Amino acid sequence: MKKTNLLFKITSLLVFTALLFNSCDKDDGANDTTMRVSLKMNTTITPTAKSIAVNTLVFNSGSVIIREIVFDGERVSGSGTVSESITHEQISTINLATGVASPSVEVTIPFGEYTDVNLGIEIYDEVDAPSVIAEGIYINDSGTEIPVRFEFNSGEVFEVDAEAHTFTEGSTAIAEINFSPAIWFSTISGAMLDDAIQVEGVILINESTNSTIFDIVADKLDNATQGIFN
Numbered sequence: 001m002k003k004t005n006l007l008f009k010i011t012s013l014l015v016f017t018a019l020l021f022n023s024c025d026k027d028d029g030a031n032d033t034t035m036r037v038s039l040k041m042n043t044t045i046t047p048t049a050k051s052i053a054v055n056t057l058v059f060n061s062g063s064v065i066i067r068e069i070v071f072d073g074e075r076v077s078g079s080g081t082v083s084e085s086i087t088h089e090q091i092s093t094i095n096l097a098t099g100v101a102s103p104s105v106e107v108t109i110p111f112g113e114y115t116d117v118n119l120g121i122e123i124y125d126e127v128d129a130p131s132v133i134a135e136g137i138y139i140n141d142s143g144t145e146i147p148v149r150f151e152f153n154s155g156e157v158f159e160v161d162a163e164a165h166t167f168t169e170g171s172t173a174i175a176e177i178n179f180s181p182a183i184w185f186s187t188i189s190g191a192m193l194d195d196a197i198q199v200e201g202v203i204l205i206n207e208s209t210n211s212t213i214f215d216i217v218a219d220k221l222d223n224a225t226q227g228i229f230n
Contacts, residue, residue: 055190057148059136059181062096067124067155069107073114073165084110091124096134096179111167119160125153130206132156134181138193138203146198150181151206152218184217 069088074081088107094100123131130151138146196203196210205214 055139055141057136057138057185057193059134060097062132062134064094064096065091065124065131066094066121067091068122069105070120071107071109072118074116075110076113076115081115109167111169113166115164117162117165121158123154123156125155129153136181140190140194147202149202149204150217151204152221156221184220187216188213
């Protein structure tokens with residue numbers, strides 16, 4: 001039994017563009033910064049994927065619906081620090097192929113030097129439609145290409161942590177969240193996909209269809225989704 005080779009690693013980049021605007025009611029250390037949030041999917045193609053080898057699974061598109069962003073940080077103030085916690089609630093769909101959020105997402109925070117930063121992104125799960133979708137192609141042993149669609153619907157929270165970061169006027173900070181189907185599906189064999197139920201020619205993987213595969217993949221979402229804040 002062969003283990004499916006997953007050849008795409010989806011890296012979501014959260015891009016925060018810091019723009020200072022004036023405030024007469026606050027001191028300099030508490031002036032606001034606007035962060036514009038964008039997720040972008042980067043794909044890495046190995047030579048094997050380029051040659052379209054058999055018994056492989058390649059993901060090339062998808063989307064994530066978010067409902068809330070929580071920013072927590074310790075901002076330097078005088079000889080100590082001030083705890084900052086901002087919760088921004090907004091439903092937005094991010095196209096992982098283009099990185100475009102619709103509607104766009106902006107979060108307002110105090111700029112300055114932070115000794116610790118944590119960013120939490122909560123997935124929207126209050127409708128029947130899936131909140132996380134990953135789509136790709138499975139190429140079986142005979143070379144036949146079969147579409148694959150993975151659907152996940154849960155209020156998952158993905159986090160980005162950093163030990164220290166400075167937000168300055170006009171600066172841009174990047175938080176990377178790695179959505180990696182290569183790890184999610186790492187223990188799914190080619191035989192399991194060969195035997196999977198197809199819905200109108202598509203290997204559909206969700207809670208009700210091909211649920212055995214779904215349970216294995218869903219269990220890896222927490223551990224396999226990593227964040228780096230630069």
